[in-house]
Amino acid sequence: xxxxxxxxxxxxxxxxxxxxxxxxxxxxxxxxxxxxxxxxxxxxxxxxxxxxxxxxxxxxxxxxxxxxxxxxxxxxxxxxxxxxxxxxxxxxxxxxxxxxxxxxxxxxxxxxxxxxxxxxxxxxxxxxxxxxxxxxxxxxxxxxxxxxxxxxxxxxxxxxxxxxxxxxxxxxxxxxxxxxxxxxxxxxxxxxxxxxxxxxxxxxxxxxxxxxxxxxxxxxxxxxxxxxxxxxxxxxxxxxxxxxxxxxxxxxxxxxxxxxxxxxxxxxxxxxxxxxxxxxxxxxxxxxxxxxxxxxxxxxxxxxxxxxxxxxxxxxxxxxxxxxxxxxxxxxxxxxxxxxxxxxxxxxxxxxxxxxxxxxxxxxxxxxxxxxxxxxxxxxxxxxxxxxxxxxxxxxxxxxxxxxxxxxxxxxxxxxxxxxxxxxxxxxxxxxxxxxxxxxxxxxxx
Ligand SMILES: [Cu+2]
Numbered sequence: 001x002x003x004x005x006x007x008x009x010x011x012x013x014x015x016x017x018x019x020x021x022x023x024x025x026x027x028x029x030x031x032x033x034x035x036x037x038x039x040x041x042x043x044x045x046x047x048x049x050x051x052x053x054x055x056x057x058x059x060x061x062x063x064x065x066x067x068x069x070x071x072x073x074x075x076x077x078x079x080x081x082x083x084x085x086x087x088x089x090x091x092x093x094x095x096x097x098x099x100x101x102x103x104x105x106x107x108x109x110x111x112x113x114x115x116x117x118x119x120x121x122x123x124x125x126x127x128x129x130x131x132x133x134x135x136x137x138x139x140x141x142x143x144x145x146x147x148x149x150x151x152x153x154x155x156x157x158x159x160x161x162x163x164x165x166x167x168x169x170x171x172x173x174x175x176x177x178x179x180x181x182x183x184x185x186x187x188x189x190x191x192x193x194x195x196x197x198x199x200x201x202x203x204x205x206x207x208x209x210x211x212x213x214x215x216x217x218x219x220x221x222x223x224x225x226x227x228x229x230x231x232x233x234x235x236x237x238x239x240x241x242x243x244x245x246x247x248x249x250x251x252x253x254x255x256x257x258x259x260x261x262x263x264x265x266x267x268x269x270x271x272x273x274x275x276x277x278x279x280x281x282x283x284x285x286x287x288x289x290x291x292x293x294x295x296x297x298x299x300x301x302x303x304x305x306x307x308x309x310x311x312x313x314x315x316x317x318x319x320x321x322x323x324x325x326x327x328x329x330x331x332x333x334x335x336x337x338x339x340x341x342x343x344x345x346x347x348x349x350x351x352x353x354x355x356x357x358x359x360x361x362x363x364x365x366x367x368x369x370x371x372x373x374x375x376x377x378x379x380x381x382x383x384x385x386x387x388x389x390x391x392x393x394x395x396x397x398x399x400x401x402x403x404x405x406x407x408x409x410x411x412x413x414x415x416x417x418x419x420x421x422x423x424x425x426x427x428x429x430x431x432x433x434x435x436x437x438x439x440x441x442x443x444x445x446x
Pocket of ligand 1: 293325326327378379380383393
């Protein structure tokens with residue numbers, strides 16, 4: 001069975017973590033201050049910080065591409081790299097996510113890279129308002145689950161430093177609220193258009209009655225400004241799906257009209273908590289237009305880390321609402337791919353890098369077997385890391401030893417550092433991780 005294959009593969013592929021010894025020397029450890037910062041994530045945060053700082057040493061980094069031209073106008077979501085950037089683009093040229101203009105010279109690379117990681121470890125994402133993917137509770141009307149949504153113009157922050165951008169959101173957020181229903185439910189979704197332009201809403205991946213398909217001029221008239229439209233259907237296609245604009249979509253989806261629509265299997269034993277024992281069910285929507293390279297509407301360092309306890313199993317639902325393929329790469333552990341576009345795979349498989357095309361949804365299960373903070377990013381490098389360090393499509397999977405998790409239970413990430421004196425969870429995590437990554441240092445931090 002697949003489970004046996006998986007178990008064997010996991011056993012075979014594990015690094016010799018059990019035999020690894022901890023290499024902490026006075027020169028290799030971070031300062032107490034830096035450790036506390038890392039501890040804002042977890043005991044394993046140290047590993048992430050160190051990994052992040054593991055640029056090749058020896059020689060100063062050199063850079064192939066010249067600095068980009070001035071940032072593109074924020075109102076051109078479909079624009080590619082600036083035509084005036086005749087050096088070609090380094091990928092950081094998409095508006096929103098690029099490193100700041102007037103960026104650091106190569107000699108400042110280490111300091112810039114460290115500074116951006118510090119912002120991530122300090123929990124920048126949690127300081128921003130308007131979190132997306134919040135579960136939307138329905139109202140019941142007979143057998144129907146009724147969801148009411150507005151379509152709004154919003155100001156949205158990709159991170160805490162860049163100016164907010166003129167974006168769009170369902171119920172005011174990007175991504176939109178997450179809608180969860182059960183296979184067989186009658187869904188009634190009422191959308192009220194508060195934009196200055198018309199729109200239409202498509203439930204992507206659902207098998208729908210034709211007149212509920214949400215494509216203006218094909219199956220319905222556009223939803224005019226000020227008007228409402230009610231989509232009603234039986235959720236018959238289980239799994240990970242999306243809802244998004246299907247009108248002027250390059251602009252409207254690119255500016256944030258997108259969200260997750262999850263249809264849980266009618267058979268409870270097929271749900272991921274029962275089938276795989278997952279303790280977290282994470283929606284991961286990528287986009288690559290107006291806001292640059294984003295995960296759930298934020299660019300690194302304002303992306304949210306995934307925080308798990310050693311031994312946990314988690315589910316991640318990758319959804320691509322952008323216009324490019326993104327290969328998601330998890331450090332430290334494999335991902336078990338179990339479904340594509342909501343359809344369970346007959347043969348789940350293991351990988352550490354999973355390409356997700358525009359419109360696709362891929363569900364993966366991760367057994368959190370390796371303590372530490374593991375980088376988790378798009379592996380098209382110009383979407384993730386440049387001369388000023390990491391940006392855009394980067395986050396971390398933080399696997400806390402149970403002792404750390406217990407010591408910091410209920411605390412906000414930013415408060416974990418304060419609690420780190422309790423049992424020295426940082427040191428505990430370091431010992432448990434036993435990673436050579438601890439030999440890397442963070443220049444300019446601490
Ligand atoms: Cu990418």
